[in-house]
Amino acid sequence: MPKDKSIKKILLIGSGPIVIGQACEFDYSGAQACKVLRQAGYKVVLVNSNPATIMTDPEMADRTYIEPITPEIVAKIIAKERPDSLLPTLGGQTGLNTAVALAESGVLKKYNVRMLGANLKSIKKAEERDRFKKVMTDIGLEVPKSGFAHTWDEAKKVIEHVGFPAIIRPSYTLGGMGGNIAYNAEEYKEFINWGLGLSPISQVLIEESVVGWKEYELEVMRDKKDNVVIVCSIENLDPMGIHTGDSITVAPAQTLTDKEYQIMRNASLKIIRAIGVETGGSNIQFAVNPENGKLYVIEMNPRVSRSSALASKATGFPIAKIASLLAVGYTLDEIPNDITKKTPACFEPTIDYCVVKWPRFTFEKFPNTNPELTIQMKSVGEAMAIGRTFKESLQKAIRSLEIDRYSLDNRHIKGSLSMFELKKKLRTNCWDKIWYVAEALRRKLPVDEIFTLTKIDPWFLNNIKDIVKFEEKLKHIQDIRQKTKSPLKRSGLKSLGSAVLKKAKEYGFSDKYMASLLGVEEQELRKHRQSLGINAVYKTVDTCGAEFEATTPYLYSTFESDCEANPTDKRKVIILGGGPNRIGQGIEFDYCCVHAAFALKEIGVESIMVNCNPETVSTDYDTSDRLYFEPLTFEDVISIVEKEKPDGVIVQFGGQTPLKLAVPLEKAGVKIIGTSPDSIERAEDRKRFNKLVEKLKLRQPFSGTATTYKQTVKIAERLGFPLLIRPSFVLGGRAMRIVYDPQELKACVEEAIEVSGKHPILIDKFLDDATELDVDAICDGKKVVIGGIMEHIEEAGVHSGDSACSLPPVSISKKILAEIERQTKLLALELKVKGLINIQFAVKDEQLYILEVNPRASRTIPFVSKSIGVPLAKLAAKIMTGMTLDELQFTEQVHRSHFAVKEAVFPFLKFPGIDTLLGPEMLSTGEVMGISDDFGIAFAKSQIAAGNTLPASGNVFLSVKDADKPRAVEVARRLHAMGFKIIATKGTCIELIKNNIPSQFVLKITEGRPNIVDSIINDEIDLIINTTIGKQSIKDSFSIRRNALDKQVPYVTTIRGALAVAKAIEALKQRKVDVKPIQLYYRQKGK
């Protein structure tokens, strides 16, 4: 059945900003969909609010709307574009929910748009618990026992057939909030009452808990002719009870006999048919009782999911691409397998390696939250590793995570940890449990007992035991070496023979860890290893277990005899990617790496990508000429360099990860292209940077460095408060604090010294109430062109990644802008930048200060590129290969007439108990962009896209610190003029009344009842403006912010943000929110 010719124009809905549970995997799937649908001759209209995506590049779709993904906005786009079809299954849960809302509200019917892939009925069957359960029972499959309750009496009845332990899920709470596991009647009553209170419709689902069962996933594909294939099976190392996104998972399934696997396969076929997903991919989760094989169906996602991305990367079978083709009528037998070219996509991939996926957590960012893993996802990214055995993949996955761990060693475990405490650790679901498992094995706890404590299948435990035992062997060699009297033997690695070393490498041990075990430098061990002829070889991911020849070089390393890399002798460049997503380093850097690959392709240079993040576009085998799916450590990268012998390596696009490798790689003789590692260091090293600023006669805030509290006090006396205290050599503003008075100083300094380790801490004079600016520029060593100047909405002191910003700036004088341009050029040329440079400035009292210089791709590159319509990263990559800005015809800053506003998106809701206040430590996971010819509308769009729905009327709560009072008056005046009722705490209230703005007085939490928190809980507040200063005030107002978040009341914690919000509400009231594709914005020239 060839393609459906009645389809002409397809609307694709993206997944919006990166949040926990919905990350770059949907850029990967959406980008594949755009590409393949356009190749098939369809017009594609795309909507996605996330500018840091490849899919929103202007050439990816015919019409690209970087607009908020809400049913209202998408309805406007439909009215304007009149697509005949909507593909709802590639944009994650956001895309699916929006499509459902459009179908239910009648918009799709009104404009005659049909849903491709899955229709409303099948989506509902899969997503609604009751219906799903009924369908499963009808086809003879079992689901965990469950029931709904609206009262305690009902709940009592439900538990009779469900039994303990029971999972309680309140209905319709955001992000699974209020979900709990009750082990006894007492807990049950407590959780039921709590859940009923939380649920807006007073309903809870009570479900039989299968905690401790084995968890499996199958990726299923179906076409119009009802051909169904299983793309991949996944076995979770972590048992049921931990969200699959937070679990270590392995592909393919390891411990199922063929009989059991076929039962699961047959069930999957039945399910996809019964639910009625017509075409495309689905993910089905199963729980298996390890004692008797009993099988439960847990859930089904009737769409491309995070697991689909993983399955695609794990097998080489591009699920999203094929799902798109199936949606428009092709059948599996008509689509060729990209990797073999000769065989069709209608088959089930078979793999001859083992894949391990490991989640990446950032609990260190949220010290006040419980780091236990539960049924609600908490990880922010993941790494995937491919090896020939589970042991090899496991160890590769660990070093792919970049958490400064290279093995299962016990460096992070207190030696004094008692067996009792260790067992307790094994019982709790901490993120680093595997290290405790290894420790337990080291202490000779039997596998059976560890299984009882952890419910991790003994197969995994025994594999880990193999690793631990081998580690002991290596340690033993070291012991013998130290005892020997012969100096020759002691100094060399002679005692480490070829057989042991070969085996160690096959087990996945890193050079770095082995070197540390043997008390030698990594380089020494490496040399010794190579002298024995033990080198990494590369194998191909080919979908077929080598049965057919693969034409796509998608490679991974292992230690065996046969190498399939076959490097070419073309001109080539290696691009180092960014590794797993984390807060501070995410999709923005992957976007840059992908652009580098595209750029190289355009100029005929072979692009070689190295990365280990399965969610990304960069690890699509289509993106670069050659793909190495490998950890980004020195050892793994240098092996590839030695094999490929590239003309250069690009390190400045993947964030800190590859940047950290720049110096060691250069020392090893690798050619780093673009800005030199020395220049990068000159900007990062505090002392050298100070000299640079002095040399250029520029200004930066007064500062000092200290290693003790005493020194800090002295500096504080000299600089005066407020101060910005931070450790050196950290990422994303870790442990960075602003201190307003001597009382707070001590605690902050102690924390910073601890985080900083050997390095001194940095103390800056904090520019209170300054305006912060970000500049991205491009330089070829001779010429500098500004990409964009962004003005932060929040005042200086909020991390630039967390701050909203506007391009162009809205309140900066021409004189300052000219000065920014001058200084940017000066710095870029002085640092001999070849590529991108990002500079952060602050303006206070018409005085410009330099805060930071980063001669590399910054987080804002995609935002700037999307705003001005110029692919800066692509240009920079070309410059690195030797081209000039003149040759690239980018010689002047591009000015546009529209405003683009970037807003950050935060994961607060997922972490109960943490404060939502913004500060110098970055906490956001993603970003959105609002674009309009009017600033107010652009800002409003950014807020809507970020999920902060601005009220048009109602009650505003206002409580601000003293310094903000003058501006608070202006904010209140504007809001009052629009008919808002102002409610304020004492000080603010008096100030407003003094200025003739009517305002109602409300108690602070510390002042008695009823207070402001009562009002929030009682749904009496529609907008919260709350600015604070000092520890006490922050503590006092914490529950305001937290309750605002939990009750989904929009809140602002900076006064400048409040002003922007007031202006945005004005704009929304005066003007219509229009939608316009970016392709049209780029036709407009600015002043």
Add this chain to the structure above:
Amino acid sequence: MKAILLLEDGTVFKGTSFGAKGQKCGEVVFNTAMTGYQEILTDPSYNEQIITMTYPLIGNYGTNNADTESRKSFARGFIVKENCDYPSNWRNKQSLSDYLKANNIVGLEGIDTRALVRHIRTAGAMRGIISSTEFGITSLKKKLQKYPGLVGRDIVKDVTVGKPYDWDKGVIDVLKGEEIKPPKKYKVVAFDFGMKLNILRLLRSHGCDVYVVPADTSAKDVLARKPDGVFFSNGPGDPAPVSYAVETVRKLLGKVPIFGICLGHQILALALGAKTYKLKFGHRGANHPVKNLKTKKIEITSQNHGFCVDMDSLDEKAVGLTHLNLNDNTVEGIRCKDKPAFSVQYHPEASPGPHDSNYLFDDFIKLMDKS
């Protein structure tokens, strides 16, 4: 403990021994299925073959008493990347290594199996000797040279049953433990060329009263039992020298409904005047796409064959092509146009592999109903 594999072209793979000790010659082949090693090991079609598993981690779930496909294993050797000595599965009874020992199969682990597979893929399936008792290349080479290989030899006689017998076991539901055993409605004579037990189980579960006979049973003896249908099973090696069976099929054609699988399919084709040839490295795995040319639907199939029916040799007037392999467009199924007989090259009985093609057993029942 060392073990070694020497190929006829001189290529050597050195690894570690597991399972039984010894040395054996056979044709070196590979299977790409990720599950089902026990079924593969006990499939008599692997007689005189040394099996390499492409999936590197084998033995993970051990072995049990239920997942066997014949009375014993006929494989000559078993090669894996990493054998697992700590199996984990609720049905596990014995580790793979112990199972190989008990069945006297020589195992080799720790070699670059992907390199071996790529070598076979490029150079074609070839003879090899696996040894864990002797490692001298010259001596092994001499032994290997004496081994004649599969082409032109009847190796069915080594695996077929000695005496006829009645079969009365149905398929057992793994989770519930229930045996599917409807009343017997059809008398079926099943030729054992090296039959997988799951074929027998499925026939019984489809209501067949099954009588298993040796490969050289005559047509006269079969017809004397007045069967409703005759089944020709899978089996090892080259179909051409099994001429006595080809002759039997020829005599039965048109007299009784016939269903053939794998070697049974090739023998039916030969009886219909077609030719067979040896594939470069065969089809062995559980993921091969086969298109049913009547329904146009795709089945993911379990496969295990080194020889194949030549499509050009099919007599278009008498035989219709019913199933096609989408990977290499080879013949996967045929049906007589004017006689009640059909056959498939692949394995609808699965075990291991997908159950997509179980419907062929229903087709056999329908054919018997019609005749």
